Amino acid sequence: MDFTINKYKELLQSLIDQNYSFQTFDEFLKNPVDKVLVLRHDVDLLPENSLRFAKIQHDLGINGAYYFRAVPESWDEDIILEIADMGHEVGYHYETMDTAKGDVDLAMEQFKQHLSELRKLVDVKTICMHGSPLSKFDNKDLWNKYNYKEFGIIGEPYYDIDFNKVFYLTDTGRRWDGGNVSVRDKVNSSIIKTYHSTDQIIKASNKKELPNQIMFTFHPQRWHDNKFLWINELLMQNSKNIIKKCFFVK
Numbered sequence: 506m507d508f509t510i511n512k513y514k515e516l517l518q519s520l521i522d523q524n525y526s527f528q529t530f531d532e533f534l535k536n537p538v539d540k541v542l543v544l545r546h547d548v549d550l551l552p553e554n555s556l557r558f559a560k561i562q563h564d565l566g567i568n569g570a571y572y573f574r575a576v577p578e579s580w581d582e583d584i585i586l587e588i589a590d591m592g593h594e595v596g597y598h599y600e601t602m603d604t605a606k607g608d609v610d611l612a613m614e615q616f617k618q619h620l621s622e623l624r625k626l627v628d629v630k631t632i633c634m635h636g637s638p639l640s641k642f643d644n645k646d647l648w649n650k651y652n653y654k655e656f657g658i659i660g661e662p663y664y665d666i667d668f669n670k671v672f673y674l675t676d677t678g679r680r681w682d683g684g685n686v687s688v689r690d691k692v693n694s695s696i697i698k699t700y701h702s703t704d705q706i707i708k709a710s711n712k713k714e715l716p717n718q719i720m721f722t723f724h725p726q727r728w729h730d731n732k733f734l735w736i737n738e739l740l741m742q743n744s745k746n747i748i749k750k751c752f753f754v755k
Contacts, residue, residue, distance in 0.1 A: 508679060508738070510557065510730045512703050513723075517565060519710040525719075527567040529594035531630045534660045543671075543720040544569030545662065547598055547633065552581040554725035556588060563591040572598035572633045575619035582626060589627040597623050600635035602642040609650050616647065620656060631660045636677075636690050666720065668694040674706065675722035679742040681706060690722070 506512070526541045533543050544562065548555045548571055555571055562569055571588050573579050573595065589595045597620050605612035623629050632653060634644040645663060653661060660666075666673075677683045677690040681700045696716060700706045709715050727742065729735040 506735065507703050508676070508728050509735065510561075510728055513558070513728055514561060516703050516707055516710075517561070517567070519707045521565065521567070523710055523713065523715070527562075527569070529568055530570040530596070530660060530662065530720075531594050534631070534665060537718070540717045541719075545633065545720060545722045546571045547635070547722060547724050548573045548579045549598070549635065549724055549726060550578050551726040552579055552584045554728065556584045558723065558725045558728075559588045559591055559593050562593070568593045570594040570596060570631065572596045573623065574598045574600060574635055575615075575622070585623075585626050594631065595623070595627045596629055596631045596633060598635045599632055599647070600637050600644050602644045602647050603635075603637040603640040607642045609647060612647050613651050617656070620658075630658065631662075632658050633662050662720065663692065666692075668692040669696065670718060672696045672698065672716040672719045673722075674700070674719060676724055676727060677722070679727050679738065 520542055524540065526538045528538065528541050528543055530543055530545060533541065544567070546555055546558060546569055552573070559569070559571065568591075571593055573585060575597070579598070585595055599616055599619065601612035601615040601619070602609070605615055620629060620632075637644060645661075648661075648664070673692045673694060673696075674681055675683070675690050681702065683690075698709075698716070700709065706715070727738055729738060
């Protein structure tokens with residue numbers, strides 16, 4: 506079974522065994538090392554799943570970056586603080602072009618408010634857009650008018666990483682080759698490597714076939730050991746993939 510907690514642990518161990526360094530996005534932007542992994546986590550739903558990921562990483566002596574949405578199903582202040590206390594990076598998973606229905610000035614007001622609220626809890630240096638796949642608005646369009654660096658933000662992955670040098674892997678669509686069912690979680694890259702399952706990534710890692718610099722994007726709400734939750738997530742995500750591919754993917 507793929508997308509289980511045990512499979513996630515197996516993936517991490519295989520990467521550790523290949524002597525990768527692990528940096529938060531903040532650390533990577535400031536001082537990238539040659540052989541490095543950036544573990545990014547989009548906390549879209551079920552923040553307790555992200556906390557479990559954070560604890561697993563902490564026990565292994567590695568860290569990652571966790572991006573929280575400003576909505577009740579993601580924003581859990583106790584979990585935000587606990588993840589930050591373990592040494593992980595916490596950032597803002599913004600979606601204000603969607604919530605403001607395309608009104609860019611209102612979207613900026615919401616962005617500033619949410620960023621301020623998150624900064625009352627933790628130090629925030631990076632942000633990452635939420636794909637909002639069923640929305641007609643692209644949250645990155647906020648930066649057609651404004652500049653996030655004016656707010657003390659040093660990076661946004663879709664703008665500040667050269668994906669011709671950094672290999673990008675995302676579990677969007679509950680698969681690692683979900684580009685054809687992803688609305689916005691896509692990057693332009695000259696690195697041509699495709700994996701469908703976590704086992705294929707583990708095999709490539711063990712054979713030393715993975716590039717030296719990689720950003721992983723995880724959506725922890727998709728990973729379950731509980732069989733009922735695992736099956737439910739499988740069915741729900743497969744249904745969403747069909748809808749996205751038919752009506753929203755450009």
